[in-house]
Amino acid sequence: MTLLFGLVLQTQTDWNTIIQALYSFVFIIYLFYAQRIQTMQMLRQIEVTLRKVKTVKDEARNAAIKSINEIGKPTGDISPRVDRFLDFFSIGLESMDPAGIVDKMDHFLKTNKHIYEAEVKTLAPNATDVERSDLENLIEIGQALNIYYKVIRHYYLMGKKTMNIYVIMQIHMILPQLLQMVEAYSSGIQAFQEGMPIGDGVGAIVVGKMMHGYPQRAVAEEIVAAEVPYEGRTLVVFKSKGPGGSVGNPDEGLINILEERQGKVKIIITIDAAGKLEGEPVGQVSEGIGAAIGGSGKEKFKMEEIANKYKIPMHAIAIKEGMEHVVAPLVEPLFDATDKAVESVKRIVLEYTEPGDVVVVAGIGNTIGVGQ
C-alpha cells in the first residue's frame, strides 16, 4: 500500500490528468443517462413493492383455501375454483346518462351479492350461514389483493419493456398509498378467517350494545331492529344481522322503519367508522349531521332520500380510525370508543327530542364477530 501511494505521489501529474478525464467522462455519462438511472431506480422500488404484494396475495389465497377446506368440507380439490373466483370481476355501471343509476346500482349490488353467495355455497357446502358470510369476506380480500398485484405488475412489466419514465412514474408516485392499502387488507385475513370483530364494525357494536336484551325482528334483508325505551322516548335501533360478516342493506332497513311509522320520527342517528386524518387519535368520537355511511353511495343516497321525504334531521356519529384498522381485528381504543358513542347517542336524544318522540338509530358497518 505504501509503495502504491509512493508511486501515486511520484506521478501526481499523470493521476491528475486521469482523474480529470474520468470526471469529465462521468459527467458526460450522467448528462445522457441520468433519466435512465432514475428509471432503473424507480423500477427497483416498484419491484420491491410487487414482491411484498405477491406474498400477501398468495397468503390470502392460501388462507381462503384452508378455511374453505376446514369449514366447508368440500369434496375434491377446490383450488382451481378458488383461483377462478379470485379473478372474478364486476363491470362498473355506465353513467353517461346518470338518471336512474341508483336503482341500477342497487340491482348490480344485489346480483353481485347473489353470485358471491352461490359461489361460496358451492365451494363450502357444509358451512353455516355465518361461516359462509365470513368466507365471502375472506375471498373478497383475496380478490382485492389480486387486483392490486395485477395492476402493479402491469405497470412494472410495461415500464421494464418500454423503459419509459412516465409509464413508471404513474405507479411509482402512488406506491406508498398502494402499500398502505395492501397492508390494511393483509391485516384482515386473520379477522375474516377466524370471524373476529373488525374496525369497520364499531357502528354495529354501538347499536348491538343498545339493543342487546330487547326483542328483535328483521326489518330488511340481513337487518335486525329492536325498540329500546329511553327516558320516555322510543329508540328504534337497527344493525346488520351478526355475527357473520355482513353489512346488510341499512338503506332498506331505514326506509321500511320510516314507512312503517309513516315518517313519524323525530331524528335519525347514524353511527359508522370514519377515516381519521393523520394526527387524530384512534377512537375519537365526532358528531355531525348527515348520513354516516360509506360504500357505493347507493345506501347513502336512499337514506338521504327517505329522510328528505319526511323532512327528518339526520345526525351522524363518526368513530375515527386509520386505514390499517378498518378490516383488522378490533383494537382496544376502538372498542372503548363504542361506549363513548353510546353516550353520544343518548346525549343527542336528550338534547334534540322530547319524551314521547321516536328516534331511529342505525349502526352501520360490517358486523363480523358481533352479535346483537
Next chain:
Amino acid sequence: MMTEKENSSPAAGMTVSWVSYAAIMIVGLLSLFALYMGFINYTENQEIAIIYMFIGAAGFAAIGYLLFRGRPVTKQDKLTAKKVEVFTTLECPKCQQKRVRDFKRGDYIFKDDEPCTRCDGKMMITRITRKKEEEKKQDSSWL
C-alpha cells in the same frame, strides 16, 4: 402471453447480491483515495484538489443514496400478513365475574358462552380486542 414462471417470479434476475456490496466497497475506497488526493494537492494545486474532493464527496453521497434509498432487494424483503393476539373477555351478568382468555373461532360479542365458575349464571362475551399496540412516540408534542 405471460408464462407461469413470470407470474410466480415477477422480478427474476433482479435480485441484488454480493456484487452490489462489492461495488459499494470499491466506490468507497476510490472516494477515500480521491479525498486523500484532494488533501495532498490542496496546497500545490487548489483547482485539481477541489475536483478530487468533489469526486470523493460525490462517491460517498452515491453510497449513502444506495444504502438508504435504494435498499437492495433480498429474500427477507417481504410483507407478510401479521397474526395478532386477540383476547375474548367474558362477564357474568349475575355476579359480574370477569374472565379473559384467548380468542377461539366461534366467539362473538354478546354470545352466551360458558357457565360462570362463581355462580350458576352463564358468562357472556362482552369484548373481543387485540393486544394493545405499543404507542408510537409523537414527533412533536405541540401537534
